[in-house]
Amino acid sequence: MESSAVPTIQFQDTGRIFAGAWALRHVNATLLPGSVYAVLGANGAGKSTLLRLMAGWLPASEGRICLGPSFMRPTAIHLRRKVMLLDDTSGDRKAELSSPVDDLCQLVRDYHAERAGIEDEIANWFERLRLVPVSRSKRGEMSKGQAYKIAMVGLFAIAPPIWLLDEPFSAGLDAEGLQILENQIREHAERGGTVIFSSQWPEHARRLADGALVLHEGKLVWSGVPDEKPNDELTDSAAPALQAVLQGLGPS
Numbered sequence: 001m002e003s004s005a006v007p008t009i010q011f012q013d014t015g016r017i018f019a020g021a022w023a024l025r026h027v028n029a030t031l032l033p034g035s036v037y038a039v040l041g042a043n044g045a046g047k048s049t050l051l052r053l054m055a056g057w058l059p060a061s062e063g064r065i066c067l068g069p070s071f072m073r074p075t076a077i078h079l080r081r082k083v084m085l086l087d088d089t090s091g092d093r094k095a096e097l098s099s100p101v102d103d104l105c106q107l108v109r110d111y112h113a114e115r116a117g118i119e120d121e122i123a124n125w126f127e128r129l130r131l132v133p134v135s136r137s138k139r140g141e142m143s144k145g146q147a148y149k150i151a152m153v154g155l156f157a158i159a160p161p162i163w164l165l166d167e168p169f170s171a172g173l174d175a176e177g178l179q180i181l182e183n184q185i186r187e188h189a190e191r192g193g194t195v196i197f198s199s200q201w202p203e204h205a206r207r208l209a210d211g212a213l214v215l216h217e218g219k220l221v222w223s224g225v226p227d228e229k230p231n232d233e234l235t236d237s238a239a240p241a242l243q244a245v246l247q248g249l250g251p252s
């Protein structure tokens with residue numbers, strides 16, 4: 001992956017409203033290539049909404065999200081191919097009769113990622129993630145973790161520049177699967193890619209991320225290097241749900 005192919009992501013006063021309630025408001029942030037970011041916050045803080053906006057699954061209601069010089073939006077198909085979002089719907093199958101292999105072949109075509117060797121890569125990932133026994137399984141015949149691993153195969157083989165992972169640590173992965181995912185996250189960033197994951201737990205940010213964004217009730221209340229969060233007044237005066245996140249950051 002050429003580093004020039006990885007756009008900087010900029011939130012410019014970005015907001016999203018659902019049925020009259022703002023899920024996100026006035027978000028301003030810059031996310032650089034070659035980095036891993038953690039999006040932290042309590043339930044309902046706006047983490048999934050932020051990732052869905054970045055993926056182009058939802059339009060912003062105000063402000064915008066720039067990927068390099070272009071604006072991300074649901075109709076920007078060429079831009080959406082630079083991004084892949086794995087969430088709790090990953091592994092859901094489009095057609096009752098399709099197999100994981102059929103779905104991955106379709107995903108490769110959707111991303112215009114056909115190239116020599118990609119089928120072997122997919123086969124290797126099936127072996128490494130111990131998915132061979134379910135490679136022809138039907139919908140409903142796989143465990144939650146297996147379905148998520150199938151989505152991981154698509155992510156690793158297609159490897160678009162920007163990886164978005166919504167709560168990957170709650171996706172039902174076993175210890176080996178988690179280790180592989182964490183290694184791939186770091187390797188993707190070392191190749192110049194960007195990874196943004198959401199989590200409820202600050203320790204994931206400390207262990208894996210170069211930067212953290214903390215959301216509370218749809219607002220970006222803190223961003224910076226996880227280990228460098230100062231123990232300031234924000235922590236003491238914040239709402240308990242936010243305190244629990246902020247206290248988990250800072251020097252160990």
Ligand SMILES: Nc1ncnc2c1ncn2[C@@H]1O[C@H](COP(=O)(O)OP(=O)(O)OP(=O)(O)O)[C@@H](O)[C@H]1O
Pocket residue numbers: 018019022023041042043044045046047048049050
């Ligand atoms: N499609 C939707 N329609 C209406 N409200 C929505 C929709 N999606 C999200 N919301 C609301 O937006 C707010 C933020 O939701 P979001 O899913 O982004 O939070 P989250 O931080 O990911 O939460 P969790 O940790 O529980 O997954 C919540 O109040 C939620 O109820």
